[in-house]
Amino acid sequence: MASLKTTFAGIECINPFWLASAPPTNCGEQVMRAFDAGWGGAVWKTIGEPITNVSSRYSSVDWAGQRMMGLNNIELISDRPIEINLAEIAEVKRRYPKHVVIASLMVESRRDVWHEMVKRAEDAGSDGLELNFGCPHGMSERGMGSAVGQVPEYAQMITEWVKEVARTPVLVKLTPNITDIRVVARAAKQGGADALSAINTINSITGIDLDTFTPRPNVDGKSSHGGYCGPAVKPIALNMVQSVMADPASVLPMSAIGGIGTWRDAAEFLLVGAGTVQVCTAVMHYGYRIVEDMIDGLSQWMDEKGFASLDDFRGLSLPRVTEWKHLNLNYKIVAQIDESLCIGCDLCHIACWDGAHQCIHTDRVTGPVDGHVEVHRKPMEAVHATMSSIAVTRIPKMDPPAVSHGHYKAPLARIPRVDETECVGCNLCSLVCPVEDCITMKEVPGGLAPETWEERTAKLGIVEQC
Ligand SMILES: Cc1cc2nc3c(=O)[nH]c(=O)nc-3n(C[C@H](O)[C@H](O)[C@H](O)COP(=O)(O)O)c2cc1C
Ligand code: SF4
Ligand code: SF4
Numbered sequence: 233m234a235s236l237k238t239t240f241a242g243i244e245c246i247n248p249f250w251l252a253s254a255p256p257t258n259c260g261e262q263v264m265r266a267f268d269a270g271w272g273g274a275v276w277k278t279i280g281e282p283i284t285n286v287s288s289r290y291s292s293v294d295w296a297g298q299r300m301m302g303l304n305n306i307e308l309i310s311d312r313p314i315e316i317n318l319a320e321i322a323e324v325k326r327r328y329p330k331h332v333v334i335a336s337l338m339v340e341s342r343r344d345v346w347h348e349m350v351k352r353a354e355d356a357g358s359d360g361l362e363l364n365f366g367c368p369h370g371m372s373e374r375g376m377g378s379a380v381g382q383v384p385e386y387a388q389m390i391t392e393w394v395k396e397v398a399r400t401p402v403l404v405k406l407t408p409n410i411t412d413i414r415v416v417a418r419a420a421k422q423g424g425a426d427a428l429s430a431i432n433t434i435n436s437i438t439g440i441d442l443d444t445f446t447p448r449p450n451v452d453g454k455s456s457h458g459g460y461c462g463p464a465v466k467p468i469a470l471n472m473v474q475s476v477m478a479d480p481a482s483v484l485p486m487s488a489i490g491g492i493g494t495w496r497d498a499a500e501f502l503l504v505g506a507g508t509v510q511v512c513t514a515v516m517h518y519g520y521r522i523v524e525d526m527i528d529g530l531s532q533w534m535d536e537k538g539f540a541s542l543d544d545f546r547g548l549s550l551p552r553v554t555e556w557k558h559l560n561l562n563y564k565i566v567a568q569i570d571e572s573l574c575i576g577c578d579l580c581h582i583a584c585w586d587g588a589h590q591c592i593h594t595d596r597v598t599g600p601v602d603g604h605v606e607v608h609r610k611p612m613e614a615v616h617a618t619m620s621s622i623a624v625t626r627i628p629k630m631d632p633p634a635v636s637h638g639h640y641k642a643p644l645a646r647i648p649r650v651d652e653t654e655c656v657g658c659n660l661c662s663l664v665c666p667v668e669d670c671i672t673m674k675e676v677p678g679g680l681a682p683e684t685w686e687e688r689t690a691k692l693g694i695v696e697q698c
Contacts, residue, residue, distance in 0.1 A: 234534035236272075236527065238542050240507040241401040241427040241485040243359050245332050247272035248498070248542060249523050252489050252510035253336035253362060253405075256520070258310065260320030264327065269520035270527055273332030274324075275429075275487075275510060278309035278364045279317045279353070280338045280376075291438045291448035293464065302464030303513045304438040306449060306456050309338050309367065314349075318356040325357035333357070334403065338364040338376050341386065343393045350397050360400045362487075363390065363425075365416070366407035366432025367459065378432070381407035384419035391423030401426040403487060406476075408465075409435050413472045417482030429487040429510065430476060431469045433459025462513035466491025470500060474553050477505030493522065495529030502542060503549035561688065562680040565657035565673040567592070567650045572639060573670040576646030580661035580671060591654035592661060594646070652676070 236247040250273035251257045251266055258277045266274060285307055295301040310317055318335075325333055335353035339345045353361055365387055367377030380386045387404065394402050404420035406413055408431040417428055435457050440447045447455035469490020476482045488506035492498055493514030501509050514522055539545045569580070584592040640647070650661075662671040689696060 234531045245272045248508040250510045252512040254512040256515045260324050266520045267328050267331045270523040275334040278336040278338050280309045283308045283311045286451045288449040303462040304458040306458040321356040332359050334360045334362050336362040346393045347397050362403040366405045378407040387416050388419040388423035395424035403427040403429050406430040407432050414479045414482045417476045427485040431490045433461045436460035463491045474504040495526045505547040557685040560682040564676050564678045566652040566655040567661050568674045571647050573667050574647045576642030579664045581648045583664045588660045589656050591651040592648045594648050
């Protein structure tokens, strides 16, 4: 059985699954229940000066029957006194010495204040510190959170202050609300950070109430921009984590965050180099017990793939992300429809005609195919031809339908066909098709050797300017 044990920036972890700094890690009682459920670590809800929260404070985006595809919050850091949080961290560590507790910190941007906060958090027994340079709302207006994380010089300076006194590993939590996340990752590394975590939430307004005209969440008739997270942000987080991990000037042990809710999500972040993963929204939605599936699923997948430890596959996908100019221009795929699975819904045809390259047809080929020139006939002609080919009078209860063509879900006339000579292999039809595996993309050997844009332009003597 695969082992999920790992060491992150020198911290021993029983598994890579940590709770992110957020409501699920608000107090000791919660963190202990989470550890009982199977979580290997918890980043405590950010501790700082006493904070007041507003009501309401969350809003969300639903999508196609799925609640909370994206969650938005205008919550601030912990609204419980610092000394209570620290006393609870001490108690949790006393009872769960093998589990990881990271203190997330955010205080005024003053050296002495940071020094004092770091010492207090470490004295309480935290295994590491996470500097919250990411919170995009409320705190940033007071010169903290993303106000620090958006200015590389500040991020580096505060990291240096913290490192002057820290005895435990220091993680810098990065904000995605920046043009290039690597710039601050590099600054944190320059400042001596031992590890990174990414991403914090993305600035958002989730929606506006069309009766009251107030954006959500509504605080007595007004709202504010908030931080977006949950399944909707996973692609953004995956890209940002990959870009940091592929950059030699920023790479450090990475605790990946953003839309992680299943073992598959976790595996994907580990494949782009993450050391541990953190989860917030999925736990707010479904509770601590989702970690059971995450542990089982990841270890079973590792067994299937023959990976004995996380290090066996960590970062394997990193070199597979490259610049566009390095992609093989001679690689060609085309769409293929499995007619026995097609339900004749017509979605692929519409998508290809209006949104792609007009090469899915609903009429059947009746004549010879000469390059992309084909002789078509109208669907109803096909139906009539099939019916008239039946020699005896049909008995509806006994005979198959007039247009039947075997164990197929749709009449032949409703099953589209792909003109492969015109298909550009964009994938759109396979993405919209509601039936799994009905449209697959097949490689068609073009007989040409692989060639990238860079190679082609170099051959032609073209010097690119940008
Ligand atoms: C309600 C709420 C409160 C949060 N509070 C904090 C916080 O105090 N400190 C922090 O670093 N991140 C905070 N976050 C951000 C999460 O730690 C995490 O970075 C983000 O939600 C992305 O992960 P997810 O997609 O799994 O939710 C908060 C998120 C939510 C939804
Ligand atoms: S892959 Fe794109 S171009 Fe080809 S059939 Fe599908 S939608 Fe049309
Ligand atoms: S191939 Fe898929 S999308 Fe196209 S008609 Fe059949 S079921 Fe619908």
